[in-house]
Amino acid sequence: MSYLVLARKWRPQAFADMTGQEHVVKTLGNAIAQGRVAHAFLFCGPRGVGKTTAARLLARALNCVKGPTAEPCGTCTPCQEIVAGSSVDVAEIDGASNNSVEDVRQIRERVTYLPQRDRHKIYIIDEVHMLSTAAFNALLKTLEEPPPHVKFIFATTEPHKLPDTILSRCQRHNFRRISASRMVERLKQITEAEGAKISERALLLIARQAEGGMRDALSMLDMVLSACGNTPSDEAVAEALGAIDRTAVQEMCEALVRRQALPLLKRVEDLHVRGADFKRLAEELALHLRHLLVARSTGEAPEDLADSEKKAVLALAQEADPAQLARLFDLVQSSIWDVSRAAQPRLAMEVALLKCIHLAPGTSVSELAARLEALAARLGGGTSTTAAAEGGRPRPSSFRS
Ligand SMILES: Nc1ncnc2c1ncn2[C@@H]1O[C@H](COP(=O)(O)OP(=O)(O)OP(=O)(O)O)[C@@H](O)[C@H]1O
Ligand SMILES: [Mg+2]
Ligand SMILES: [Zn+2]
Structure with a gap:
């Protein structure tokens, strides 16, 4: 079997596995549970934080044989086909290469037919900001009032490039950069399952370098494991990343x-x-x-x-x-x-x-002030405050700025 990179192998298969996007997952889950699912979604956020993953999970949630449910079974035919990207009723379209009016016209025509097998016909359009203005205009009408069996899920890293007319017709969800500590949790889980051993410190180094993007973090982990084997030292990880060892x-x-x-x-x-x-x-x-x-x-x-x-x-x-x-x-x-x-x-x-x-001074202004006061008290004949002066920190270095 050919090697599958970690980022693909570990694409979350359930909403619960999505790291750090709980606000999105919760809202989507509630909407599904209450049967109030919008007809068009817009997933915005930086690269590699889970937009496409969430779009596929939402498609599963809507089309699972046991659904609509926030916890799709993962084993029925629609669930399995959606993961493999081969479902007849879920189309994943790359907005960058299908950005013409003609492309959108085709979608518009197909939308009118009922789903072939599943509950919904779902269009996932990635990089949707790449559509031409004419293409957006052609999409407007359908987006306004799509047939009840149709759902659109758009994903983009650049929502500001979308026309307001499109924005106002979608339910928008903002995906966030994933915090370093959450990312470390996920990386730990993955390294353990992969039979590798990397210290938390070294994982944090990877997480920090990835700047909130899980895909980047997993690519780095791949690189580290292939460069240094399954039990790399902190220094080896740092070196492989071109980073500075945390220790x-x-x-x-x-x-x-x-x-x-x-x-x-x-x-x-x-x-x-x-x-x-x-x-x-x-x-x-x-x-x-x-x-x-x-x-x-x-x-x-x-x-x-x-x-x-x-x-x-x-x-x-x-x-x-x-x-x-x-x-x-x-x-x-x-x-x-x-x-x-x-x-x-x-x-x-x-x-x-x-x-x-x-x-760098070794003492704060307030401590200096306390010492001065003590000194003044001593000079003035007072005796009670000298202890405070002696209890202070070591004297600052003579070489002060
Ligand atoms: N929130 C997350 N929790 C767990 N894994 C994640 C998360 N986000 C991304 N990943 C990992 O990164 C990979 C890529 O994620 P995904 O394709 O969903 O990113 P994206 O936001 O669509 O990025 P892009 O803007 O580049 O299309 C996934 O296969 C998964 O392994
Ligand atoms: Mg994507
Ligand atoms: Zn299912």
């Missing part, structure tokens, strides 16, 4: 907070040998510092981190001072540009990190 980022942030130059320089050396992209490193460090600052300010780790990372982030955030974190973020953030332009990115990165160690 490296976490450890470097620890060293920044604790003002330890040596481990920082060692990591840079190591990443240099591995051929890492230092602009990327600077971006990752800035993002991680942002997470630390959020954790320090809210007492909670940001949602898009893996569980294993959340603990480390919270602990490190408590160790640091908000002012120090904010300053570190500023410095690293501004180094991104320097590093990306530098003739020797490694040197630029090293100097930027050393500057961070020397320039």
Whole structure:
């Protein structure tokens, strides 16, 4: 049997398997249960987040022998044919290559006939924004009042290119980018079922790189598994993705907070040998510092981190001072540009990190104020507030900005 890429092999077969589009799934499920199914749907959203998948599941839900039901059986002939794309009553049309008036006229003619076998005749038109203006106009009348047995499901990544006349005749559902943590859950389930073992950290790296698109995440997973085998180390995954290992980022942030130059320089050396992209490193460090600052300010780790990372982030955030974190973020953030332009990115990165160690304050303004007050009290003859001053954090480095 030929190899089926993960994205196709793991296309959700039930609404319950769709990750991160619960708002859409719930609305569709309710509509089906109440028998209030619209005659035209528009599924909008970024690439690879489940539009086509949801369109097929909706077609199944409507045409399943046991339906209409939000939980199609998956085994009857219509259900199986819809997955295979061979159902006589469900047409999947690519809007990009069938975008002429003539194409729409054909649809218009066929719409008038009853379904050959199933309950509904369903037209799924992908990339619907590619239809020509004339084609849209030809579609309007049918879309306004289609015969009761006909349903349209349009999918597009660019809804703003659709005429208002079309938009107003469809029930619109907005698909979202999938959050990194939800994506990791799904990736975990898939890697386990595939007999592979990848750490949550490494999966998070994939999820983050995919920027909310599940198809991209699964393609990357495919690539990682074929490049590194079934039990890749975190470093191997990072390398295969051309990304920076999460452990490296976490450890470097620890060293920044604790003002330890040596481990920082060692990591840079190591990443240099591995051929890492230092602009990327600077971006990752800035993002991680942002997470630390959020954790320090809210007492909670940001949602898009893996569980294993959340603990480390919270602990490190408590160790640091908000002012120090904010300053570190500023410095690293501004180094991104320097590093990306530098003739020797490694040197630029090293100097930027050393500057961070020397320039970020270790104490917040409020603590300084408390110390000043204590000092003033002491000078003025007071005795009671000295304890507060001594209980403060270590003195800031003498090299301050
Ligand atoms: N929400 C999701 N939950 C689980 N898997 C998903 C989800 N979205 C996408 N996938 C995976 O990605 C693959 C592609 O998804 P799909 O074809 O539905 O994306 P799409 O939104 O139609 O993208 P495009 O805009 O490129 O057409 C699916 O086969 C499935 O493996
Ligand atoms: Mg699609
Ligand atoms: Zn069925």
